[in-house]
Amino acid sequence: MNSPYGVFPDEVILQILARLPVKSVFKTKIVCKLWYKLISDKYFINLYNEISVKNPMVIVQVTDSSLESRSGLICVDNSKGVCEFSLDFVKDRVKVRGSCNGLLCLSSVPDKGVYYICNPLTRECKLLPRSRERPITRFHPDGEASLVGLGCDLLKGKYSVVLAGYHRSFGHRPERTFICMVYDSELKKWRKFVSLQDEQFTHMNKNQAVFVNGGLHWLTDSCSCMLVLDLSNDVWRKIQLPNEISCGVRSRLYLLELDGRLSVIQIYEAWMVIWVMEDYEKEEWRMVDKVSLRCIRGMVPGIFPISQNENYVFLATHKQVLVYQRNSRVWKEMFSVKDSSTLPLWFSAHAFRSTLFSCH
Amino acid sequence: MITLQSSDKDVFEIEQSILIQSGTIKNMVEDDFTFIPLPSVDTETLIKIIEYMKKHADKTDSKEKNIKEFDKDFMKKTLNELFALVFAANYLHISSLLELLYPSIADRIKDKITEAIRQIFSIRCDFTPEEERRIIMDNKWAHEGTEIEGTLD
Numbered sequence: 460m461n462s463p464y465g466v467f468p469d470e471v472i473l474q475i476l477a478r479l480p481v482k483s484v485f486k487t488k489i490v491c492k493l494w495y496k497l498i499s500d501k502y503f504i505n506l507y508n509e510i511s512v513k514n515p516m517v518i519v520q521v522t523d524s525s526l527e528s529r530s531g532l533i534c535v536d537n538s539k540g541v542c543e544f545s546l547d548f549v550k551d552r553v554k555v556r557g558s559c560n561g562l563l564c565l566s567s568v569p570d571k572g573v574y575y576i577c578n579p580l581t582r583e584c585k586l587l588p589r590s591r592e593r594p595i596t597r598f599h600p601d602g603e604a605s606l607v608g609l610g611c612d613l614l615k616g617k618y619s620v621v622l623a624g625y626h627r628s629f630g631h632r633p634e635r636t637f638i639c640m641v642y643d644s645e646l647k648k649w650r651k652f653v654s655l656q657d658e659q660f661t662h663m664n665k666n667q668a669v670f671v672n673g674g675l676h677w678l679t680d681s682c683s684c685m686l687v688l689d690l691s692n693d694v695w696r697k698i699q700l701p702n703e704i705s706c707g708v709r710s711r712l713y714l715l716e717l718d719g720r721l722s723v724i725q726i727y728e729a730w731m732v733i734w735v736m737e738d739y740e741k742e743e744w745r746m747v748d749k750v751s752l753r754c755i756r757g758m759v760p761g762i763f764p765i766s767q768n769e770n771y772v773f774l775a776t777h778k779q780v781l782v783y784q785r786n787s788r789v790w791k792e793m794f795s796v797k798d799s800s801t802l803p804l805w806f807s808a809h810a811f812r813s814t815l816f817s818c819h
Numbered sequence: 820m821i822t823l824q825s826s827d828k829d830v831f832e833i834e835q836s837i838l839i840q841s842g843t844i845k846n847m848v849e850d851d852f853t854f855i856p857l858p859s860v861d862t863e864t865l866i867k868i869i870e871y872m873k874k875h876a877d878k879t880d881s882k883e884k885n886i887k888e889f890d891k892d893f894m895k896k897t898l899n900e901l902f903a904l905v906f907a908a909n910y911l912h913i914s915s916l917l918e919l920l921y922p923s924i925a926d927r928i929k930d931k932i933t934e935a936i937r938q939i940f941s942i943r944c945d946f947t948p949e950e951e952r953r954i955i956m957d958n959k960w961a962h963e964g965t966e967i968e969g970t971l972d
Contacts, residue, residue, distance in 0.1 A: 467940060471909050474917070478925035485961035489933055489954050491942045548960075582960055786883075 561814025842912030
């Protein structure tokens, strides 16, 4: 491989290819045998994933009639703008229930209890086996799990799918029995365990599960604590939020990830405050930024933060996806829908990253 | 002051404080070298590298916006120039410049057809037509859509 400058070092080629969009990476597999080998190698896949992890995006599931496919995803990237992905390769009508490190957990709309894992960029899709336990459809209400969580460990190359909720009971009030089913991608099996819980979850609580330190975290409706499932030992526990966060006057709270750590974004009146849990063991929080919402004042009641890194925050409203650049303190609209009859964008918006994580 | 010599034997005298952005030069300076020959970097490329390091030497907050504008313009070069820079920056271990070059180059090549990529990197295809066809079939979706024929940008 000669060029006017000499031979391209493998490392340089890998670093360049690791910045390509997924589709282009796959196209370059046929350039030559060396490139095919380099791209398929674990070193490259880890490098690619490491780089994309620093570039959080937002995906919104839309059933917009303007999209060619019936159901698709709009993907918003801070530097590359907006693009569309179709979910047609799943061959079922699905709803996005969870998103983690490049994989999505989808539930079938017509077939309750049927779940898929897919990577929308590599178009790999895996139907999860039905658990031999019937409980999946005995969840209450709606026959569907209250909490659906996806935890993808990029380094170990494995993932877990969590379905948790309360069972239908014959009495007037649901029991406190919290059923939890976990699918392990390595063992290719479901396991089930039970605990007692009293927590309730809002729609956004359910959509914003955060996977850090081997655990799945959800904010609860009470806003005073997080419910955490430690996947290494199947234990549920609670993390109390500090008073400064939970006792905010009329503030709304959202759970996001920030560079591998838990982050809570607090929205009240004309402010957005970003908190990070600096020390997981000691449960110590730090206020990272306090952003004035003055210039988007009219949108504040209907704005929801979806994903972020240390440089920017993505938020969704009924009809728009906005990005706030923390360094320059500039707001920018990245995407908007023209059709006023669609569901609010924030309703089906999830944090997302484009990785080469394989679901098989 | 440190003296750098390009492959074309041109010499440049630059302050040490600016040059330590290059990991390679930093190591040589620590070993007390004051004359550093760079046989793999030609004059044209070395001038650009020095321009970059001079701009990035002063990283005070007020200059940040300036530096971002400079970086954006700095990447507006031909693909060949960017390659020459990436070779030099890789040899000289200037990580901030590499972090700029990698995505810029990736962006230029992402929509090019396979043959154009082979020409750009001077690669000869060693797949048989049958092997090539099989790989394309495995990832059909990746090969759909419009692509750019030309190698030049």
